[in-house]
Amino acid sequence: MATPASITIEDVESTTPGMVVKLAKFTGQLDESNVDEKAQQIYQLIEQNPANLNLIFDFEDLEYMNSKSIGYLTDWYGKVYENGGKIVIAKTRPNILDILQVVGLTQLIKTFSTIDEAKFAITH
């Protein structure tokens, strides 16, 4: 039994040769009951795209994230960044942004109000 949560991933068109851009939409609550399983989707994505992977995380429907899910976020960022890519976050709810700020993650990963702003930041 696990708390409901999902991550759906779609391609984002990029005009830059060699640049891979994906939009990952998070929904529900990431907690101790589901985060280890859900995190594997992003690890698989990173493995499948070993270079120049750029990820936009859409947090509009993400209701909760615990400290372990923040730990995974920092680990994904490290793996993507060392291979020439970026991660940005868009449409974060106030309580999620509050958590990201208290752990210092907003100093590392940029957050944007809209998907369009996030796409622009990642492709320019």
Next chain:
Amino acid sequence: MNDIATTLKENTHKPVKITITLPTHAYFMSGIRDFTISLIKNTTEFSEQWAYRFQSVVDELCNNAIEHGSKPGEDIKITFIYNPDESIEIDVEDSGTGMNPKKAADIKLLVDQFVQQNIPMANIRGRGLAKIVHEWTDELEFIDKPEGGLKVRVVKYLTHIETEVLKKGFAYSEDKTHILI
């Protein structure tokens, strides 16, 4: 919950104490998080922002108790003590029968180390107690229970929040994606 909240609010100056006992399974935590938000929003003077913060504090303390303190099939105990116009105390207790039980002194040392230094980016763990719980409470105490197990006690004072708001001007903005600092 609303009926309970009304009853509790009528006893405005009496401390409110609620204790919940839970089986050691992470599945039950979403219910406890919902309960925490409702309790804080409906029966205390803490703001909605703090209701969400206490949700995280309770979740992190319980996850720690489930992971380290109580073996499967046993329980953890959560106690909320609200002193009107003053503070909220949250205690989380385990039975000390888990796979990796820790003494109060050991866990305090570990948390102090994480508080004083930056947690390496590749570390999946360590942010719960050292960042979320430590930053969002005024008192954080680890107590070895005489009968075995660990009790973690946190307190947040309303007056400290008022001082923090005055100092930092910290509040949610109208734009739900941003916090004004």
